[in-house]
Structures are given as structure tokens and as C-alpha cells.
Amino acid sequence: MNPYVTGQTIQMLREKRGITQKQLAEQLFISDKTVSKWETGKGLPDITLLEPLAKALHVSVPELISGTAVTNRNRTANMLKTQWYVCPLCGNVISAAGEGAFHCCGIALPPLVPEEPDESHTISVECMDGEYFVRMEHPMTKSHYLSFFAAVTSERVTLVKLYPEQEPETRLPARGRGWLYACCNRHGLFRIPLPKR
Structure with missing residues (x-):
């Protein structure tokens, strides 16, 4: 597990959601250049942005940090x-x-x-x-x-x-x-x- 969220994880989760860097940036009230820096490894999101970032990407904070999204395949709740x-x-x-x-x-x-x-x-x-x-x-x-x-x-x-x-x-x-x-x-x-x- 990574000690902190990686740019590769952010990009993978963003693309999985089908949103652009600009759309993600608008949800977080930051610039799309900031998102680009994260995804290219030239910067990291501030810790105060982890929860809003996870919410925007539709994952939990632990999933965001680990880079692994958990899918509940048990839809019937048996x-x-x-x-x-x-x-x-x-x-x-x-x-x-x-x-x-x-x-x-x-x-x-x-x-x-x-x-x-x-x-x-x-x-x-x-x-x-x-x-x-x-x-x-x-x-x-x-x-x-x-x-x-x-x-x-x-x-x-x-x-x-x-x-x-x-x-x-x-x-x-x-x-x-x-x-x-x-x-x-x-x-x-x-x-x-x-x-x-």
C-alpha cells in the first residue's frame, strides 16, 4: 500500500469515472493545472483535499490511498x-x-x-x-x-x-x-x- 495517494491512482480513478481534469478541478474548487501536476507526479494533493477528492472520485479515502477500489458484488445482501x-x-x-x-x-x-x-x-x-x-x-x-x-x-x-x-x-x-x-x-x-x- 502506498503511504499517500499517487498521481497514477488519481488519473486511473478519474478516467474510470469518465471525467476530465477540468471537471474534477471544478468539483474541488482548484485549477485543472493542479490536477495535471498531481497526475504527472509533480505535486500531491493537500491532506485537507483527500476527503473531497475521494468523494469526487466515488471511492473511500482508504481506497484512494491504496489505489484499489472495492466493489461489492453481493447485490442481494445475502x-x-x-x-x-x-x-x-x-x-x-x-x-x-x-x-x-x-x-x-x-x-x-x-x-x-x-x-x-x-x-x-x-x-x-x-x-x-x-x-x-x-x-x-x-x-x-x-x-x-x-x-x-x-x-x-x-x-x-x-x-x-x-x-x-x-x-x-x-x-x-x-x-x-x-x-x-x-x-x-x-x-x-x-x-x-x-x-x-
Whole structure:
């Protein structure tokens, strides 16, 4: 990732939008010569212009800086295709119904790739009273803990955030077919199919 927006990126995004240097300059209240300087590498946009520039080019500021536009191809917002992003510094959990560009604590967050649970991360699920009682054997120390459990069906995501030294268990509503997720701060994201009720 570039440390700052490049002229090549500005030109590529501008041409993708089908606008001229002059049209972009008018939107930003600057001269077209300034845009030309940016695109030829003879200058850089002032930091105060990054947000208006990103808006004019129809991208986010992180996309502008990285030079990579993220396109959400998941137009139907199928919740079963939920992507998970977890900040390794503060533990913030972000779920999205498709691809996105997410940052937290100054870090670009990659989507977590779910895996089947291994022997040390076995998830047990029991159906009782219209809910799933979910548990995982886990040490739950301050440095090694489960971040969350989540049940995902085609229509909703139910997430329960967990914290160090808490019991590694929760109850989640039993609402149809889908996926059950558990996220360990050291070993990543685990997924199993939700059991039939």
C-alpha cells in the first residue's frame, strides 16, 4: 500500500469515472493545472483535499490511498455471505454482507477466512427452548480468548461479544439454517453449520 495517494491512482480513478481534469478541478474548487501536476507526479494533493477528492472520485479515502477500489458484488445482501473483520489491537468486530475496505486503529483489516474447528477448538451446540446453547472449551485468559460467537442465517446476524476471563459460552436464537461462528484471538475464525432444530 502506498503511504499517500499517487498521481497514477488519481488519473486511473478519474478516467474510470469518465471525467476530465477540468471537471474534477471544478468539483474541488482548484485549477485543472493542479490536477495535471498531481497526475504527472509533480505535486500531491493537500491532506485537507483527500476527503473531497475521494468523494469526487466515488471511492473511500482508504481506497484512494491504496489505489484499489472495492466493489461489492453481493447485490442481494445475502447474510450467509457475511465477511468478518476483527481489529487485532482493540478487538473491534465488523461484519459486512459483502466485501469492503475497513480500517480500525490505523490498520487495514483483512477479512477473516473461516475454518473448520480443530481438536483444540471444538464447538458444542445444544438446542433448548428455541435457542442454541453454544460452548467451546477455551482457556479465556487475557492473552488468549474467544472474541465472539455469531449465528448467521439468510436473514440475520446475531453476534455475542465475549471478553477475557468470561465463560466461553452463550445462547443464540435458533432461527433456521445457516452458520455458527466462533473467533479466537490467536487462532482465527471457526465455522460449523447450525444444527437443525
